[in-house]
Amino acid sequence: MHTGLVVIGGSLGALEVLRAILLALPASFPAPVAVVLHRGPDKGVLAKFIGRDTPLLVADACDKDRLLPGRVYLAPADYHLLVDDEYLALSTEGPVNGSRPAIDVLFETAADAYRERLIGVLLSGNSRDGVAGLARIKQRGGLTVVQDPATSDAPRMPAAAVGAGVADRILPAAEIGPFLVATVIAARKWL
Amino acid sequence: MNETSPPTCADVARSHSEIDDLTGAIFRQYGYDFRHYARASLGRRLSLCLADEKLQDFTALRERVVHDPDCMQRVLFRLSINVTAMFRDPLFFSALRRQAVPWLRTFPTVRSWVAGCSTGEEAYSLALLLMEEGLYERSRIYATDMSATALAKASAGIYRLKDMQSHTKNYLQAGGDGDFSQWYTANYGKAKMSDELKRNLLFAQHNLVTDSVFNEFHLVLCRNVMIYFDRELQARVHDLIYHSLAMFGILGLGNKESLAFTPYESCYETLDSANKLYKKVR
Numbered sequence: 328m329h330t331g332l333v334v335i336g337g338s339l340g341a342l343e344v345l346r347a348i349l350l351a352l353p354a355s356f357p358a359p360v361a362v363v364l365h366r367g368p369d370k371g372v373l374a375k376f377i378g379r380d381t382p383l384l385v386a387d388a389c390d391k392d393r394l395l396p397g398r399v400y401l402a403p404a405d406y407h408l409l410v411d412d413e414y415l416a417l418s419t420e421g422p423v424n425g426s427r428p429a430i431d432v433l434f435e436t437a438a439d440a441y442r443e444r445l446i447g448v449l450l451s452g453n454s455r456d457g458v459a460g461l462a463r464i465k466q467r468g469g470l471t472v473v474q475d476p477a478t479s480d481a482p483r484m485p486a487a488a489v490g491a492g493v494a495d496r497i498l499p500a501a502e503i504g505p506f507l508v509a510t511v512i513a514a515r516k517w518l
Numbered sequence: 519m520n521e522t523s524p525p526t527c528a529d530v531a532r533s534h535s536e537i538d539d540l541t542g543a544i545f546r547q548y549g550y551d552f553r554h555y556a557r558a559s560l561g562r563r564l565s566l567c568l569a570d571e572k573l574q575d576f577t578a579l580r581e582r583v584v585h586d587p588d589c590m591q592r593v594l595f596r597l598s599i600n601v602t603a604m605f606r607d608p609l610f611f612s613a614l615r616r617q618a619v620p621w622l623r624t625f626p627t628v629r630s631w632v633a634g635c636s637t638g639e640e641a642y643s644l645a646l647l648l649m650e651e652g653l654y655e656r657s658r659i660y661a662t663d664m665s666a667t668a669l670a671k672a673s674a675g676i677y678r679l680k681d682m683q684s685h686t687k688n689y690l691q692a693g694g695d696g697d698f699s700q701w702y703t704a705n706y707g708k709a710k711m712s713d714e715l716k717r718n719l720l721f722a723q724h725n726l727v728t729d730s731v732f733n734e735f736h737l738v739l740c741r742n743v744m745i746y747f748d749r750e751l752q753a754r755v756h757d758l759i760y761h762s763l764a765m766f767g768i769l770g771l772g773n774k775e776s777l778a779f780t781p782y783e784s785c786y787e788t789l790d791s792a793n794k795l796y797k798k799v800r
Contacts, residue, residue, distance in 0.1 A: 370792070389774045390745045391752075403774050405606070406742075411558035417745045417774055418559045420566075420599070436558045 331358045331444035331514075332394060332410070333507060334437045336430030336460065338365040338452025340480025344500040345450065346377055349399060351504025354382035358446075358511050359394040361408060361415065361437065363430045365452070368404035377401070390417040402428035409436040424456035434460025443468030446510065448503060449494075450474045452484030462493045470510065472496045472503060536576035537561060543580050548590055550664065551727045552597065554751035560597075563746075567596050591667055597746075598665035604639045604677075604685040607773045610741075611647055611692035613793035618768045619651050622736055628657045631735045631762065633726060634743030635661035638672025643692075644739065645715045646701055650694065654718060660733065662724035673721045675711030677702075682709040727751060731761045738763055741794075742772035749779070756780045760798065769796045 337345055341364055349360075360383070366373060371387065378385030378399070388400040388408055392415045400415055402408035407418040407428050416436075423429035434447050434457060447464035449457045451474055465471050473494035476482035488494050498506055537560065541552040552560065564576060570592060573579050582589045605611050622628045628648070632641045641661035648654045663669050682702055689698040702709040724732065726743065738759055744752045760782045763769060769786065771794040777783045786796035 387774065389776060390772075391749065391779075406774060409558040409562070411556055416556050416558050417742075418562070419742045419745070419772075420559070420562065432562070436562070439561075440558070 331446070331511065332437055332441045333358050333360045333446045333448065333511070334410075334433055334464075335360065335362045335448040335450065336434060336452075336457040337363075337450030338426075338430075338454055338456065338481065338484060340451030341474075342377070344474060344479075344503070346381075347500060348448070348504040348507065349377065349381040349383060349385070352381065352383060352508060354397065356383065356508070356511065357396050359396055360399045361388070361394070361402075361410065361433060362399060363402040363408055363428045363433045365426050365428070365430075365454070365456070366402075366404055374401055388415045388417070391415070402433065404428075407432040409433065410440045411436070412440055424454055426454065426456050430457035431460040435463045438463040438467040438469060441467075441469065445469035446472065446507065448472045448474075448507075449485055449488050450500075451479035451481045453481040454484055455487055457484060458487045458491050458493065461488050462491060465493050465495065470495050472498060472506065474503065475499045533561070533576065536580075537564060540564070540576045540580040540583070543584050544590070544593075547584050548587075549728060550590075550594065550725070554727070554748045555597075556746055556748050559746050563597055564593075567593050570596065591665070594665045595667040598634075598636055598663055598668045603688060604682070605643045605688035605692045605694075606640070607741075607793075608688045608691035608693075610770065610773065610793045610795075611643060613790045613795055614644075614647065614770065615651065615693050617789045617793075617795050618737060618770075619647075619653065621766070621768065622653060623651075625736060626656060628653055628737070629733060629735045630657060630659045630737040631733070631739070632659065632661040633724075633738060633740040633759070635663045635672055635721065636665075636668050637677075638668075638675060638721065639677070640739060640741065641672065641719060641721070642675060642701075642711050642715055645719050646689075646694070647692070649715065650696060657718050659719045660735075661719060661721050663721075664723065664725040664727075666723060669721045669723060673716075675716065677709050677711075679704050679707050679709045726755050726758065731758060733762065734764050735762055735767060736764055737768050737770070739770045741770060742775070745772065745775060753781050756782050760785060763798045765798060767798050769798065770794060771796070 385399040387403040409416040461471050473485045473488045476486040478499040635641045648657045686698045701712050785800050787799045789795040
């Protein structure tokens with residue numbers, strides 16, 4: 328029986344918000360975290376930058392990585408990141424919503440695999456990527472959180488999610504991390 | 519590449535067993551074996567097939583595929599697409615130049631296998647690299663794929679001109695020292711790969727899942743193909759690859775793949791861990 332999962336998607340303006348979220352998570356956070364940021368290639372710089380100061384282990388995901396607590400998995404450049412039960416899988420399918428990695432691909436496959444044992448978080452960005460994925464998470468019984476567009480550098484993506492009615496919670500950037508901690512640690516079903 | 523998102527699925531459990539029924543029917547009818555493809559990516563790719571075929575569910579797709587071989591070819595092509603750019607991961611190709619080429623130079627004939635070549639971009643990239651390294655004349659490149667449609671496109675070597683122009687940056691980052699545009703002719707928005715590159719390049723049908731060893735190679739590239747297979751199938755394909763490699767032969771995998779947890783992990787020495795180049799040593 329596997330633990331739950333947190334999935335986070337973001338684009339323009341999301342990097343600092345993601346760092347802030349991860350800084351709020353303790354080393355004992357019981358759910359793995361999988362992330363899609365719209366990104367270009369680098370030599371592991373992004374993972375290092377994001378992982379600085381957090382006790383969680385942040386790395387680019389590899390194909391068939393096992394989802395483990397204490398770890399943050401980033402979609403690598405130019406691959407889609409999929410959830411396949413307790414594992415991650417990669418794909419080189421064409422761009423979705425103009426992006427590869429695409430947030431929708433992560434969110435939809437996570438929703439199918441984890442259903443109600445899932446929290447999906449959509450951050451700042453200007454694309455429509457992630458809205459359909461968040462809808463699927465909600466449809467499958469998961470909890471959806473959207474960064475308050477008013478606090479987003481690029482508000483279009485979170486605003487689209489709010490407008491589509493798929494946000495269970497709309498939170499300013501600084502409150503997302505503490506909310507995840509409170510929700511995940513409090514809920515018995517996650518442990 | 520068209521962008522689509524899959525149609526909203528019905529209940530996931532039902533869709534899993536529908537997929538099993540579909541892959542089972544395809545195997546019985548045609549012998550193509552998708553039963554051990556990785557579930558998540560297979561589901562998404564088959565959903566794209568549903569959109570292509572304008573069908574509602576996998577049961578309907580099964581009905582059509584079983585009775586219509588052209589539909590089977592279309593599905594096969596969809597499940598075969600895996601590489602989308604010339605010199606994708608340019609650093610891999612520059613690592614190939616540094617780590618593999620010096621060793622390949624020691625052979626009078628160099629046999630390379632691009633396994634799962636799809637529409638051919640990687641095969642042409644390798645051909646070009648060998649040409650620039652002065653190895654092409656004594657090279658034989660075998661590029662194989664399960665899809666006849668993909669192979670036809672690969673053989674033709676005709677790509678979108680604007681794609682080729684954007685691949686120039688990759689070519690340069692991969693250490694290309696010439697003029698990329700000399701290797702294709704441009705016409706009506708299309709780029710046709712030069713016949714020079716095709717002389718020692720053979721495209722042929724081969725299915726990694728069901729077919730066996732057909733030659734011994736000094737270099738095998740199997741990049742971003744096995745990500746679509748489950749662990750059991752990956753192990754079987756690694757067995758095939760291992761037995762297709764000469765001793766000290768070189769294997770190249772995709773940027774985020776690895777030999778970890780595969781049965782032949784200890785038979786290879788890592789030449790370049792960042793760029794996934796391995797040498798068979800036992």
